[in-house]
Amino acid sequence: MLLTSFVPLLLAALPALGQDIKYDLAHNATPIFGTWSTGSKAVSTGPGFANPLNQTFIYPTNTGCSYSFDEDGHYEIARYRFNSNGSEPTCITGVMNWVHGTFDLLGNGSIVMTPFGDGYQQIQDPCGAVSNFIESYNDTELYQSWRIFLDPQDGPKLHLFQFDGTPVAPMFQLSATPNMLPTQALRNVTPAVQPALTSQKRSFEKRNAGERTWTPAGLVGLVVSLGTACAASLIL
Ligand SMILES: *[C@@H]1O[C@H](CO)[C@@H](O)[C@H](O)[C@H]1NC(C)=O
Ligand SMILES: *[C@@H]1O[C@H](CO)[C@@H](O)[C@H](O)[C@H]1NC(C)=O
Ligand SMILES: *[C@@H]1O[C@H](CO)[C@@H](O)[C@H](O)[C@H]1NC(C)=O
Ligand SMILES: *[C@@H]1O[C@H](CO)[C@@H](O)[C@H](O)[C@H]1NC(C)=O
Numbered sequence: 324m325l326l327t328s329f330v331p332l333l334l335a336a337l338p339a340l341g342q343d344i345k346y347d348l349a350h351n352a353t354p355i356f357g358t359w360s361t362g363s364k365a366v367s368t369g370p371g372f373a374n375p376l377n378q379t380f381i382y383p384t385n386t387g388c389s390y391s392f393d394e395d396g397h398y399e400i401a402r403y404r405f406n407s408n409g410s411e412p413t414c415i416t417g418v419m420n421w422v423h424g425t426f427d428l429l430g431n432g433s434i435v436m437t438p439f440g441d442g443y444q445q446i447q448d449p450c451g452a453v454s455n456f457i458e459s460y461n462d463t464e465l466y467q468s469w470r471i472f473l474d475p476q477d478g479p480k481l482h483l484f485q486f487d488g489t490p491v492a493p494m495f496q497l498s499a500t501p502n503m504l505p506t507q508a509l510r511n512v513t514p515a516v517q518p519a520l521t522s523q524k525r526s527f528e529k530r531n532a533g534e535r536t537w538t539p540a541g542l543v544g545l546v547v548s549l550g551t552a553c554a555a556s557l558i559l
């Protein structure tokens with residue numbers, strides 16, 4: 324136990340991405356580079372989750388989130404989650420979401436993730452007018468802060484806090500070398516006209532997902548895992 328708490332000190336010499344970033348003990352239990360995944364570790368970035376070329380997904384066996392960061396400033400996110408609606412408890416919306424781009428570790432401790440434009444998501448909304456569709460996802464995401472702790476059992480654990488301070492479920496390190504798709508736009512996208520109002524940012528073209536569908540095995544169990552499961556930026 325005692326020894327474990329000293330490990331961060333030994334790893335203090337980290338490659339700095341920016342001049343003014345101060346890696347303190349709260350960040351550098353291990354570098355942020357690598358692939359991280361929540362809970363059951365069923366979701367991972369990389370070729371096992373998304374096929375951006377034809378905008379399909381490989382559906383994981385369980386919900387979760389995965390983030391990867393490489394040393395050249397690229398990130399990738401894979402998310403599979405369910406959103407419930409308190410007033411319509413039977414209307415459980417399933418979301419498969421994939422995005423990648425470049426990230427900046429800001430001097431004030433925040434992280435900004437700027438997408439390449441080829442991100443997309445599939446929404447299954449049993450109560451929606453269109454119950455199953457695919458749309459572009461190109462939101463820039465700000466994380467207020469982040470921390471990495473060494474868990475005596477599970478090793479490095481990444482905590483990300485969203486723009487409003489809401490925590491993303493803690494993520495374990497799947498590998499110190501990131502498992503990512505090629506770090507460039509992977510299909511042709513025409514830049515959307517920058518919307519004047521942020522409320523317009525979801526006016527993406529929706530198209531029916533057709534045959535592509537998934538059936539959550541245990542919906543009851545999944546409802547329990549709602550909440551901080553993944554980032555709230557997926558709210559429709
Ligand atoms: C999409 O691309 C992947 C990877 O090339 C392929 O395995 C899959 O069959 C394709 N799916 C469709 C519906 O075209
Ligand atoms: C929940 O369902 C109600 C009724 O269908 C709808 O008006 C409301 O916008 C939904 N809330 C969310 C967060 O989706
Ligand atoms: C850090 O700076 C960015 C950009 O100015 C800002 O959006 C973010 O809220 C700041 N983070 C904190 C923790 O103040
Ligand atoms: C995606 O977002 C980035 C950052 O805001 C922007 O530069 C880019 O043009 C957007 N791409 C598309 C296809 O909208």
